[in-house]
Amino acid sequence: MYRAVFVGCLFFLLVLEGTVLQWVLPQAWGSTIVIVPQLVVAGVVILSLFRGERAGLIYGFGFGLLYDVVYGPVLGMHAFTMAAVGYFAGLISRQFAPGAIVSLLTTSLSITVHLIMTYGLFRLFGLTDMDWNQALVYHVAPSVVFNVVAALPVDRVFRWVNQKWDTRSLSFD
């Protein structure tokens, strides 16, 4: 049951990224500062924090692939990056005592790594020719700030879903 709810939530976040957020973020108003929403990534990372790295890997791969089909220029790119980020977020959270600060740090680190990874892959495959400085200063830095803040409500909701629908041991998946 909780799986269906998580899938529903992640799908909603995916659709939100391409629609509502594209009207309210600064780039829609002609700003040079561009915020890349990473809500699905944040969701996958949070999920892997309390459901383990394997769940992070699977959800990351599934939603990454979905993201590629819906928005991406090539298949497999986000499937790879999101699965990797979800997996390593789960590993990180295992090494430290679970808590708000670890969760926040893991989320921000994962989002930063994911943004840099996707930019790197876009450059590698020649899908963008934005230069490194431009990408880092105007895209990655503001995006990290925005997404860490946006991850807080996602975190609350996912935690609530996890508690409400699943009473099993948390580290079992």
Place this chain on the structure above:
Amino acid sequence: MSRLFGNRRLLVLLLSMIALLSMMGMTRGERNELTLPERWIKNVTDTVGSGLYRPTSVLVGWFHASPPEAATSTQVLQLKSQLAKLQEENRQLKEIIGYRKGNEVSYIAAHVVARNPDRWNNRVVIDRGTEDGVLLNMPVITNQGLIGRVTAVTGHMADVQLLTDSDESPGIAAHLQTTHGTYFGIVDGFDEGRKRLVMKYIPATAKPKKGDIVVTSDQSDIYTGGLLIGTVDGVAPGEYGVDKTVYVKPAASLEQLSYVLVVRDPEKIQLRQFERQTGAAGNGGK
């Protein structure tokens, strides 16, 4: 955790990385058709997306009552007079060569339903597909000017690659219209820093001024002639020293897109069909 299991995990990781990288390589670039599951997923997601995108566009429209003025009123007047002149000329020429009514360019109106959130490149999704007559590579415009072309199409949805997208867009054959004459060039790429399109290979004899108009050329494989791309904003010497490069400010606002028109040009469709049949599709001058 046993050593064997650890090794197997590493092996699986390596194999999946190779599989994903080759998948990326294969799906990279121009694809003529999407696979069935892709079409299906796209249709579902975009249908859900359109339920969110359009209400948001209406809401933002309320807060943002006066849309940004794309061109000054003198420019609009200039264009209107030019348009009237060209339309008349066009009608006369068509009469002379006995042009059939069926060959006329028509437009398919569409709503934008989503935009790709990763802004390393620029694409939008529209809610018209093959069943409405949208085909691959059709140019897409707004009332202000050209915004891009269709790069993928399903039954009810299509992906539009915007002009600002730097992903191997083949370059648009274009005409630079100055007071001294019309010059041919290629609009190829987008300068992220300046926020201007780059038009290359203009003859050194041209004297482009700020505000000169850039339109698509009829010699292009995919673009209908005379679609407004933008206005000249800056001039620089070209790559080879014997040509000029011009920075073009896009006429259409590409930031907030809600209502667009897909240009259906029967001539270009026939041309592409012919090229596909003869296998003579050249990549140049798109």
